[in-house]
Amino acid sequence: xxxxxxxxxxxxxxxxxxAGYRAGASVPGDAVNSQAVGESDSGGAARPSTRDGRWLAxxxxxxxxxxxxxxxxxxxxxxxxxxxxxxRVVDQVFAGHGPVYNSGQRVEVTTSTLWFAWLVVxxxxxxxxTDIDTLSLVSGLAMATAGLVAGMVGASRLARARARACVLIxxxxxxxxxxxxxxxxxxxxxxxGMAVGWIGLCFAGLCARAVTGAEDPFSPVRRWGTxxxxxxxxxxxxxFVVFVVxxxxxxxxxxxxxxxxxxxxxxxxxxxxxxxxxxRMGYYxxxxxxxxxxxxxxxxxxxxxxxxxxxxxxxxxxxxxxxALVLAVAVPGVxxxxxxxxxxxxxxxxxxxxxxxxxxxxxxxxxxxRFLIPAVFAAFLPISVVDGRALRARQPLTLxxxxxxxxxxxxxLVAVPTRGNPVDATGFDQGHFIVNERLLYEGWNGLxxxxxxxxxxxxxxxxxxxxxxxAHAAGEDVFFRQSGFEYERVPLPAGQGVRxxxxxxxxxxYIYGPDIALFDRFGLxxxxxxxxELAVPRDRRPGHEKLTPDDxxxxxxxxxxxxxxxxxxxRALECPDLVDLQTSVSNSLTLSQFxxxxxxxxxxxxxxxxxxxxxxxxxxxx
Numbered sequence: 001x002x003x004x005x006x007x008x009x010x011x012x013x014x015x016x017x018x019a020g021y022r023a024g025a026s027v028p029g030d031a032v033n034s035q036a037v038g039e040s041d042s043g044g045a046a047r048p049s050t051r052d053g054r055w056l057a058x059x060x061x062x063x064x065x066x067x068x069x070x071x072x073x074x075x076x077x078x079x080x081x082x083x084x085x086x087x088r089v090v091d092q093v094f095a096g097h098g099p100v101y102n103s104g105q106r107v108e109v110t111t112s113t114l115w116f117a118w119l120v121v122x123x124x125x126x127x128x129x130t131d132i133d134t135l136s137l138v139s140g141l142a143m144a145t146a147g148l149v150a151g152m153v154g155a156s157r158l159a160r161a162r163a164r165a166c167v168l169i170x171x172x173x174x175x176x177x178x179x180x181x182x183x184x185x186x187x188x189x190x191x192x193g194m195a196v197g198w199i200g201l202c203f204a205g206l207c208a209r210a211v212t213g214a215e216d217p218f219s220p221v222r223r224w225g226t227x228x229x230x231x232x233x234x235x236x237x238x239x240f241v242v243f244v245v246x247x248x249x250x251x252x253x254x255x256x257x258x259x260x261x262x263x264x265x266x267x268x269x270x271x272x273x274x275x276x277x278x279x280r281m282g283y284y285x286x287x288x289x290x291x292x293x294x295x296x297x298x299x300x301x302x303x304x305x306x307x308x309x310x311x312x313x314x315x316x317x318x319x320x321x322x323x324a325l326v327l328a329v330a331v332p333g334v335x336x337x338x339x340x341x342x343x344x345x346x347x348x349x350x351x352x353x354x355x356x357x358x359x360x361x362x363x364x365x366x367x368x369x370r371f372l373i374p375a376v377f378a379a380f381l382p383i384s385v386v387d388g389r390a391l392r393a394r395q396p397l398t399l400x401x402x403x404x405x406x407x408x409x410x411x412x413l414v415a416v417p418t419r420g421n422p423v424d425a426t427g428f429d430q431g432h433f434i435v436n437e438r439l440l441y442e443g444w445n446g447l448x449x450x451x452x453x454x455x456x457x458x459x460x461x462x463x464x465x466x467x468x469x470x471a472h473a474a475g476e477d478v479f480f481r482q483s484g485f486e487y488e489r490v491p492l493p494a495g496q497g498v499r500x501x502x503x504x505x506x507x508x509x510y511i512y513g514p515d516i517a518l519f520d521r522f523g524l525x526x527x528x529x530x531x532x533e534l535a536v537p538r539d540r541r542p543g544h545e546k547l548t549p550d551d552x553x554x555x556x557x558x559x560x561x562x563x564x565x566x567x568x569x570x571r572a573l574e575c576p577d578l579v580d581l582q583t584s585v586s587n588s589l590t591l592s593q594f595x596x597x598x599x600x601x602x603x604x605x606x607x608x609x610x611x612x613x614x615x616x617x618x619x620x621x622x
Contacts, residue, residue: 065173073186083189084506095514102517106585112191114235140193144186147200154207155384167389171402172380178409181369210344231269242354250347281601282594285584294523294530301363308364345382352378363542568613575620
């Protein structure tokens with residue numbers, strides 16, 4: 001097949017970019033057959049030693065960003081607090097309780113469904129070799145590296161569509177790999193590595209179709225694999241719907257004429273997400289993950305979002321390579337793409353802009369740069385590699401564009417570590433609550449649970465570990481309500497077990513194991529707490545703005561105590577709508593219960609509970 005290399009991604013064509021075309025061959029689609037600059041018209045070939053030397057130099061140049069990301073990501077490896085929320089849910093699956101945080105309460109606390117599913121598979125396959133902490137680190141880094149390679153493959157195909165002999169410069173790939181937050185978040189135990197890998201693979205699939213032409217008889221894997229892959233984006237992260245739309249529209253525009261094929265692609269993309277959405281509605285009685293409700297993922301905080309954008313761009317002078325990117329894709333005479341190649345290039349750029357706009361609108365995050373990494377990575381995909389020979393042939397000065405990007409990348413790699421806004425001794429920017437998470441958690445807790453246990457032992461933090469574990473071992477029924485740095489023990493009725501009040505549901509929950517229930521004060525683990533109305537003004541860390549008042553903490557965890565406000569909250573919990581909400585996730589999951597949940601999920605998702613218990617009673621028990 002013209003334009004295809006070895007394997008689905010054509011990796012051979014990246015290293016040996018002129019191998020895929022013979023002299024005089026035409027390229028499908030909008031590709032223009034052009035003679036390589038400096039090549040003999042008579043077909044004379046360079047001496048084998050010279051050719052081998054050029055191939056080796058080309059391979060070394062293309063391998064450099066891959067090595068930087070893989071090695072740098074491993075050197076900067078770490079595990080974030082939130083990763084242990086996923087690890088606890090994985091433990092619950094293997095304990096036979098299902099994909100839940102607390103046994104007996106079906107609440108979806110995993111934001112990335114696909115990342116969680118991969119962790120389950122990884123533990124099933126390799127859990128006997130090493131712990132899930134290490135599996136998550138290796139998996140995330142491997143996926144991020146695969147995304148980088150896939151992006152380079154896609155961009156190289158676009159370059160080779162214009163000339164059969166290229167000198168590929170990995171400008172955008174160097175920018176992606178040398179940006180410190182990309183290497184930081186390639187591990188972390190969260191889904192960022194998978195997100196980068198997914199974006200890169202989608203771009204490679206679009207470029208393959210753009211170059212081969214709509215008339216090309218794709219194999220079943222390549223024809224249906226890319227639409228299925230694109231559809232999985234909403235399971236990587238719900239907010240990736242913007243990327244799904246951008247990539248999906250591009251795929252349809254590159255597809256052959258006729259509505260049947262396009263409908264088939266839409267059906268292939270939607271099949272798995274739709275099946276999972278029905279499962280989510282029936283199992284969790286919700287349209288969205290509980291984290292989306294607890295974190296108010298649809299509210300607007302433009303000022304905080306702008307601060308988050310500045311916190312990501314300014315420390316690394318990202319405006320420099322972004323300006324070069326604009327010149328590379330927008331200035332006439334520099335890119336000179338055909339219609340099909342333009343569609344492939346426009347998709348990640350549109351997705352990047354929409355994703356960045358969404359992140360800014362919702363206020364960003366408290367984790368430095370994390371939520372903008374997918375947008376930054378996608379933005380550099382069109383210039384992941386560029387053809388230096390073609391640029392020089394058109395206008396020698398245009399070679400300054402990749403040169404500036406590579407120089408910026410090397411300066412960042414050598415001289416600019418991860419950093420955010422000015423911070424105090426605790427690591428937090430007190431104005432906008434943005435923190436350099438890797439340095440913070442690496443210094444506090446290390447990489448794995450072994451590090452965490454050592455940290456607790458050195459600090460002698462007995463209240464967070466020993467008391468609830470000892471109570472569980474003794475078969476007690478007690479609620480540990482957090483009061484400052486101590487626990488208040490509240491007796492519970494027989495059979496209730498041990499419940500723990502916490503401000504951090506990750507490592508602590510993972511340490512306690514599947515049988516001790518945790519109540520997260522920020523609403524992540526409880527369906528009622530997640531639906532509490534947001535306090536105004538929104539003056540806490542993004543994603544941590546719903547702090548459950550004490551009256552509700554008492555009411556949701558103990559049948560008595562806490563005073564009159566807690567008693568009123570308990571009364572509200574007995575109102576019909578809130579009873580439906582609680583029983584929908586705690587009743588045995590029979591087929592009839594599943595179907596009821598599917599029907600009621602829209603109504604239950606939209607429930608908003610007033611912070612004031614009196615107001616809650618007035619709303620739900622009129």
